[in-house]
Amino acid sequence: MPDPGSPLSRRETLKKAAGALALGLGAPAALAADDDATALQHIKFEFYKRPDGPAEGYLEVPHELADKLTNRDGYIVIKRIKYVNGETGRSQDFQVRAR
Amino acid sequence: MRLLPVVHDRETAFAYACHGCGRCCHHKAIHVGPYAVARLAEVLGTATTDVLDRYVDPETSTLRQTAGGACVFYDGGCSVHPGRPLSCRLYPLGWSAQADGSEVFLQLSGHPDSPGVTGTDGTVAGYLASQETAPYERASWRYAAVLQRLRAGVEADGPDPGDPPSVTDVDAALAEAGEPVPDDVEARVERHLALLHDWLDAAGAPRVERAPHQAGGTQGIGT
Numbered sequence: 454m455p456d457p458g459s460p461l462s463r464r465e466t467l468k469k470a471a472g473a474l475a476l477g478l479g480a481p482a483a484l485a486a487d488d489d490a491t492a493l494q495h496i497k498f499e500f501y502k503r504p505d506g507p508a509e510g511y512l513e514v515p516h517e518l519a520d521k522l523t524n525r526d527g528y529i530v531i532k533r534i535k536y537v538n539g540e541t542g543r544s545q546d547f548q549v550r551a552r
Numbered sequence: 553m554r555l556l557p558v559v560h561d562r563e564t565a566f567a568y569a570c571h572g573c574g575r576c577c578h579h580k581a582i583h584v585g586p587y588a589v590a591r592l593a594e595v596l597g598t599a600t601t602d603v604l605d606r607y608v609d610p611e612t613s614t615l616r617q618t619a620g621g622a623c624v625f626y627d628g629g630c631s632v633h634p635g636r637p638l639s640c641r642l643y644p645l646g647w648s649a650q651a652d653g654s655e656v657f658l659q660l661s662g663h664p665d666s667p668g669v670t671g672t673d674g675t676v677a678g679y680l681a682s683q684e685t686a687p688y689e690r691a692s693w694r695y696a697a698v699l700q701r702l703r704a705g706v707e708a709d710g711p712d713p714g715d716p717p718s719v720t721d722v723d724a725a726l727a728e729a730g731e732p733v734p735d736d737v738e739a740r741v742e743r744h745l746a747l748l749h750d751w752l753d754a755a756g757a758p759r760v761e762r763a764p765h766q767a768g769g770t771q772g773i774g775t
Binding site for chain 2 (some may be wrong): 467475477528530
């Protein structure tokens with residue numbers, strides 16, 4: 454962590470740029486997970502046995518783990534349901550209901 | 553019992569009839585990358601810097617919402633429909649793409665009160681074509697290549713080229729480089745991508761291999 458006001462190192466500059474771009478692209482944001490807001494993001498997968506049936510189960514994982522389940526250099530574009538965590542004010546979940 | 557998420561490819565039977573209820577324009581996190589911001593700027597007749605300042609939450613790169621949870625552009629309908637972001641065009645699908653060219657389309661469950669109707673009298677590819685997603689898909693793919701190079705650069709040694717062009721603000725990046733801002737959004741984004749790759753070259757970030765994008769186009773190695 455550089456001192457406030459000091460120039461960023463090459464590595465920190467690259468990480469910061471990657472984090473900013475990852476957010477907009479919906480890419481795994483592990484490199485941007487330097488703050489609480491990003492660390493609180495989760496992905497929730499729900500699994501269905503029948504198209505019109507109830508969810509049989511779900512898997513909710515933080516982005517950090519989701520990165521390990523998917524290719525790090527991939528991305529996902531989807532409308533996410535946005536929840537607000539009362540304590541942090543900006544936690545987001547991600548629901549995919551597969552039919 | 554096997555519980556598997558059902559995923560689609562481009563040839564999967566799929567259709568969706570939207571009835572404009574607007575429920576999918578509420579309480580959603582809609583991410584916008586550089587291309588989406590440039591398309592919004594085009595529709596709004598303003599600069600990407602202005603769009604980012606006024607309509608995008610910088611902490612999440614998502615469109616701002618009203619106090620009631622509506623998308624900032626929802627006004628009984630989409631006020632920027634010709635420039636709506638990719639996730640809005642895809643809905644109720646989501647698109648996950650990997651660097652090796654593999655991809656899946658995930659289907660979201662609609663709001664229980666939504667009058668939207670899903671069907672099977674078309675294909676995913678046909679739906680995407682009807683929503684004119686191709687330029688957005690290509691841009692996502694090309695900016696993902698930039699992201700991949702940024703990450704590769706973190707792990708590789710190289711010279712320090714100083715501050716990068718803005719990675720999110722197309723017009724600002726061109727202005728910082730002293731370049732004119734083309735009127736055509738595709739040309740603007742093309743120059744932005746070139747500036748980013750020039751900077752990555754200067755930083756010694758390795759070029760990366762990416763498969764061609766399935767929607768077609770000119771994407772190849774590190775471009």
